[in-house]
Amino acid sequence: MFQRLIDKSKVTCIKWVPGSNNLFLVSHSSxxxxxxxxxxxxxxTAPHYQSFKSGDGYAIYTCKTKSTRNxxxxxxxxxxxxxxxxxxxxxCGSNLAVVSQDGFLRxxxxxxxxxxxxxxxxxxxxxxxxxxxxxxxxxxxxxxxxVTIWSFHEKRVVARGQGHHSWVSVVAFDPYTTSYGDHxxxxxxxxxxxxxxxxxxHYHEKANRLSTTSQGIHSNRNSCGSELxxxxxxxxxxxxVSQDTxxxxxxxxxxxxxxxxxxxxxxxxxxxxxxxxxxxxNSGNGSTTNHHLNNSKHNNLNNINCKENASGNNDxxxxxxxxNTAVSTVNSLTQRLAGLGFGERKGDNHKRNFSLTMRGSGAxxxxxxQNSSGDKATTNLNTSSNLNSVSGSLVGANKxxxxxxxxxxxxxxxxxxxxxxxxxxLEPLVCKKLAHERLTELVFREDCFVTACQDGYxxxxxxxxHMVGPLTISSTLHRPHHxxxxxxxxxxxxxxxx
Amino acid sequence: MRVKKLPMILALHLKRFKYVEQYxxxxxxxxxxxxxxxxxxxxxxxxxxxxDRLYDxxxxxxxxxxxxxxxxxxxxxKSHGFWLLFDDxxxxxxxxxxxxxxxxxxxxxxxxxxxxxxxxxxxxxxx
Numbered sequence: 001m002f003q004r005l006i007d008k009s010k011v012t013c014i015k016w017v018p019g020s021n022n023l024f025l026v027s028h029s030s031x032x033x034x035x036x037x038x039x040x041x042x043x044x045t046a047p048h049y050q051s052f053k054s055g056d057g058y059a060i061y062t063c064k065t066k067s068t069r070n071x072x073x074x075x076x077x078x079x080x081x082x083x084x085x086x087x088x089x090x091x092c093g094s095n096l097a098v099v100s101q102d103g104f105l106r107x108x109x110x111x112x113x114x115x116x117x118x119x120x121x122x123x124x125x126x127x128x129x130x131x132x133x134x135x136x137x138x139x140x141x142x143x144x145x146x147v148t149i150w151s152f153h154e155k156r157v158v159a160r161g162q163g164h165h166s167w168v169s170v171v172a173f174d175p176y177t178t179s180y181g182d183h184x185x186x187x188x189x190x191x192x193x194x195x196x197x198x199x200x201x202h203y204h205e206k207a208n209r210l211s212t213t214s215q216g217i218h219s220n221r222n223s224c225g226s227e228l229x230x231x232x233x234x235x236x237x238x239x240x241v242s243q244d245t246x247x248x249x250x251x252x253x254x255x256x257x258x259x260x261x262x263x264x265x266x267x268x269x270x271x272x273x274x275x276x277x278x279x280x281x282n283s284g285n286g287s288t289t290n291h292h293l294n295n296s297k298h299n300n301l302n303n304i305n306c307k308e309n310a311s312g313n314n315d316x317x318x319x320x321x322x323x324n325t326a327v328s329t330v331n332s333l334t335q336r337l338a339g340l341g342f343g344e345r346k347g348d349n350h351k352r353n354f355s356l357t358m359r360g361s362g363a364x365x366x367x368x369x370q371n372s373s374g375d376k377a378t379t380n381l382n383t384s385s386n387l388n389s390v391s392g393s394l395v396g397a398n399k400x401x402x403x404x405x406x407x408x409x410x411x412x413x414x415x416x417x418x419x420x421x422x423x424x425x426l427e428p429l430v431c432k433k434l435a436h437e438r439l440t441e442l443v444f445r446e447d448c449f450v451t452a453c454q455d456g457y458x459x460x461x462x463x464x465x466h467m468v469g470p471l472t473i474s475s476t477l478h479r480p481h482h483x484x485x486x487x488x489x490x491x492x493x494x495x496x497x498x
Numbered sequence: 499m500r501v502k503k504l505p506m507i508l509a510l511h512l513k514r515f516k517y518v519e520q521y522x523x524x525x526x527x528x529x530x531x532x533x534x535x536x537x538x539x540x541x542x543x544x545x546x547x548x549x550d551r552l553y554d555x556x557x558x559x560x561x562x563x564x565x566x567x568x569x570x571x572x573x574x575x576k577s578h579g580f581w582l583l584f585d586d587x588x589x590x591x592x593x594x595x596x597x598x599x600x601x602x603x604x605x606x607x608x609x610x611x612x613x614x615x616x617x618x619x620x621x622x623x624x625x
Contacts, residue, residue, distance in 0.1 A: 029595065083595065103536065123552060124534035143534040162540075167532055243532060408536075409623060412550045419550055420540065437604055438530075454604065 005046045006071060007032055013086045017110075018093030023072075027084035031100065033075035042070040049074055055115045057106065057405060075113075078102045085127045091135045095152070099126035103408070105140050105150060117155040120408065120417040122146055127167060132236055133175040137257070139238060141168025147240050147426075149252060156415035158257045163428035166244035166438070174249075174444040176463075177237035181254065241439035241451060248428035259424050434459065500543040504551045508537070508619040515566040524566045528611040530602040533558075535594065537619050553619035560600050561615045572612070574600070 009030035017023040022038045036042075049061035052073065061074040077084055083101040089110070090097070096110045103121035108114060124143025131138055137158075138150045147161035147168060233254040240248045411417045434451055441452035452458045514527045535555045542549035556576045563569020572585045574592065581597070583590045602613045 121536075123536040123538040143532075143536070144538070167534075243530075408552055412552070420538075 005044075006034060006042065012084055015087065015089065018089050025087065025096075027087055027098070029083040031076060031078055031080060031082040031084055033077060033084060033087065033098065034071035035073040035075075036070045037068075037072055040068060040070045040072075047071065047074075053113050057104070057118070058108075058115060060113050077106060078104060083125070085125060086129050088129045088131055088138075090131045090152075091133060095135075097129045097131065097138045097140075099129040099140050099142070101125035103142070105129060105138065105148075107138060107150075107152065117150075117152065118405070118416060119148065119150045119157050120411045121148065122160070122417065122420065124167075127169060128171050130171050130173055132173050133178055134180065134234070137236070137252075139171045139173070141171045141240055141242075143167045145242070145244075147171060147238070147248075147250065149257060149426075151257065154415075157418050157423055159252070159259075159424040159426055160420070161238075161240070161248070161250050161252075161426040161428065163248045163250075163431050164240065164242040164244050164246060166242050168240050168242045169438065169440055170442040171238065171240045172442045172444055174237040174239055174449070176444065176446055179235050181233035181235070239442050239444060239449065241434070241442045243438035245433050245435045245438060245453075247430070247432050247434050247439065247442070247451065249430040250426055251429050252426065256424050256426065500541050500546075501539055502543040502546055504539060504542065504546060504548055504621070506621045508539075508553055508621075510617040510619070512613075512615055512617070514561065514613060514615055526561075526564060526566045526611070526613075528603045528609075528613050530604045531614065532598075532601050533614060533617055535597075552622050554622050555617065556620040557618040558597070558600060558614045559616040560612055562610070562612045564610045571615075 007028045007030055009028045009032075011026055012029055013027045015025055017025055017035070023035060024038065025033060025035055027033045043063075043065070047069070048064040050064040051059065052062045053060040057078055059076045061076070063069050063071065077098055078100045079102060085099050085101060087096060087098040089095070094110055095116065096108045098106045098108070100106075103123065103125055105119040105126055106115055107117040109116050119140070121140075121142045122144040126140045126142040126148075128141045129138060136152055138152060140148050140150065141164075142148070145162070145164045145166060145168065147164070148157055149159040149161070150156070151158045235254070236250075236252040238250040238252055240250070242248070405411065405416075408417075413419050413422070435453040435455065435457065437453045437455040439451055439453055441450070441458075443450045448460050448462050450458060450460050510533075512531055514529075515524045516527055517523070518525050533555065537553040537555070538550065554576070558574050560572045560574065561569055562572060572583060574581055574583050574597065576582075581592045581594050583592045600612055600614045603609070603611050
């Protein structure tokens with residue numbers, strides 16, 4: 001009510017500031033984010049603002065008054081009028097992730113108001129955002145029908161999930177089904193026992209099956225999967241709901257997230273894009289596999305990971321992630337690509353072990369560079385400077401990062417927005433139509449999860465271990481629509497007509 | 499289907515009519531089909547020259563009406579960063595957020611709808 005003087009546009013998200021009893025944050029479709037103190041008045045006149053802080057793609061203002069009034073701060077994020085679709089605080093409360101219609105995820109250090117990282121959708125707006133329970137990853141969903149996984153520590157897009165057939169409206173981690181590995185290389189095999197419901201096994205079986213018909217990413221994933229048993233590691237359970245009326249559940253193993261670029265030989269974006277079960281589509285693409293292996297400083301980052309991965313893994317001799325394998329793969333790639341007539345360029349990194357010839361696109365034509373030195377330079381700063389040098393050498397124009405951010409064609413193939421084939425593509429563990437209307441909410445609870453639908457229904461779905469018992473049996477009979485097909489592991493417990 | 503050569507202008511025609519044997523005629527399909535303001539293609543062939551080509555939505559032809567054999571066409575066009583709605587001799591500036599009004603209906607009830615029919619996406623590297 002009192003906000004009418006402050007912003008007349010639609011409220012898109014509201015949240016209490018973690019650790020505070022009276023501060024809350026409100027985002028609007030106007031692209032503004034306001035901080036309010038519930039104990040303060042808003043004033044009877046429209047606020048006058050003065051600039052407080054600004055950075056790349058955002059500016060923060062305070063009210064220009066003698067006494068403190070609401071709003072305490074006004075954040076303007078992205079271009080003017082660019083709708084903020086959702087925001088989320090990290091579990092520790094110190095970082096704020098904001099997604100907006102301009103297709104950007106922006107992550108701020110909340111207290112210092114510094115932009116610490118960002119990512120760009122493959123296309124279209126980002127609609128929803130959430131943090132992994134351990135704060136290491138931010139997951140966003142958007143109008144590209146994808147679920148995009150961004151590493152907070154590496155400041156890059158590490159994987160994408162493809163399975164929805166329309167815009168992704170909610171993403172949420174399931175903290176109760178996420179298992180945390182201890183990163184012990186000798187944790188062999190036993191991690192499966194720590195994973196609930198054997199879903200993890202299912203994942204591996206699937207990966208193995210696909211790899212038998214495919215030389216593409218799936219075989220790489222297979223190696224990841226088998227490595228997981230060796231090295232252990234966290235397995236995150238993510239859920240997403242979409243306008244396609246479907247729920248997808250994803251198992252995200254940290255090994256996939258740390259998969260290096262150099263191990264990736266996906267045939268093409270089309271290879272596994274159309275259907276979740278695309279192993280057969282990928283087969284037969286082996287000869288063209290290498291075209292799309294990518295370039296840009298993104299490779300650089302990945303190769304560093306590659307190194308990390310190899311060093312942290314005792315059983316890497318037959319693993320595509322090992323540095324040696326990676327080098328030979330890349331070398332043969334170079335030859336192959338050279339034979340195909342792609343222009344070759346040297347890498348211009350300070351330590352290069354080998355350079356790669358790459359298919360480029362548009363402005364950024366071919367290249368790169370590998371760096372598998374021990375240099376674990378995975379910070380944002382490093383990313384930015386590498387991007388500068390890469391784009392500068394490629395185009396001959398000394399553009400700054402800020403201008404890169406303004407131009408989506410310059411973001412493609414970078415840590416902000418990898419090409420589709422240079423980033424692991426995950427398939428959903430489960431994909432299930434839950435309603436006849438688009439789904440609008442997804443909340444995981446200890447014994448169930450809850451979905452909401454545009455038609456006004458809220459469904460509560462029991463977890464597998466919780467579906468026995470008289471309550472469940474009797475109430476499943478009262479479900480409306482056609483939910484009677486037991487949904488893999490999950491059944492509807494009850495539904496409430498709102 | 500895979501696209502080998504990505505066009506500068508990508509025109510997408512939504513098939514918003516179908517023959518229903520029960521009625522012995524065509525009916526309009528008003529299903530909700532969301533279309534983003536930006537688009538990349540997933541189904542490009544392995545040897546596509548520019549599979550990452552990014553498209554901007556620049557125009558939509560919209561059919562208004564309940565059936566395939568009657569109604570009215572309007573169009574929205576992006577011009578100099580603004581969206582304009584052309585309805586016969588009337589031209590209005592509209593907000594991009596109102597484009598969702600033309601996605602279609604979510605229920606199967608046959609009623610009048612204003613639905614996107616032909617979408618024009620323009621490659622951003624041809625600007």
